[in-house]
Amino acid sequence: MALRNIRTLGDEILRKKSRAVEKVDDKVLLLLKDMAETLHSSPNGAGLAAPQVGILKRVVVIDMGQGVINLINPEIVETQGSHEVIEGCLSIPGKFGKLLRPEKVKVRALNERGEEFLLSAEGDLAKCLCHEVDHLDGILFIDKVTEYVEP
Ligand code: NI
Numbered sequence: 720m721a722l723r724n725i726r727t728l729g730d731e732i733l734r735k736k737s738r739a740v741e742k743v744d745d746k747v748l749l750l751l752k753d754m755a756e757t758l759h760s761s762p763n764g765a766g767l768a769a770p771q772v773g774i775l776k777r778v779v780v781i782d783m784g785q786g787v788i789n790l791i792n793p794e795i796v797e798t799q800g801s802h803e804v805i806e807g808c809l810s811i812p813g814k815f816g817k818l819l820r821p822e823k824v825k826v827r828a829l830n831e832r833g834e835e836f837l838l839s840a841e842g843d844l845a846k847c848l849c850h851e852v853d854h855l856d857g858i859l860f861i862d863k864v865t866e867y868v869e870p
């Protein structure tokens with residue numbers, strides 16, 4: 720395992736669309752492990768998407784303090800409601816802003832064994848899922864911010 724460098728705003732890779740993973744092979748498993756390690760070494764990090772470490776694959780790791788969730792090819796298949804949240808991003812250090820996100824989401828993805836699963840989430844986990852899936856399409860939270868706030 721190894722820490723990977725987190726790309727920051729201005730790096731054009733953050734604006735590119737990631738490709739779907741066709742096979743959950745050793746390379747993808749290593750990427751997941753490295754991303755989890757990189758996330759855990761970042762204070763206040765709740766999620767990380769592969770383009771943030773320079774890999775244009777649809778791979779996300781999330782850890783909101785209850786263990787790592789690995790998501791391969793995640794898709795938001797259902798949303799409910801809308802509310803204002805405050806977000807930041809490991810790729811945009813020191814910036815936080817208000818934006819609208821769904822209150823609840825359902826996400827379909829593959830796990831590290833290549834098995835499909837459905838995740839229903841609300842609150843901070845729903846917010847994080849939306850934020851990370853946006854990264855896979857080159858979308859950053861600053862694109863949606865209505866107002867910046869002090870950290
Ligand atoms: Ni982010």
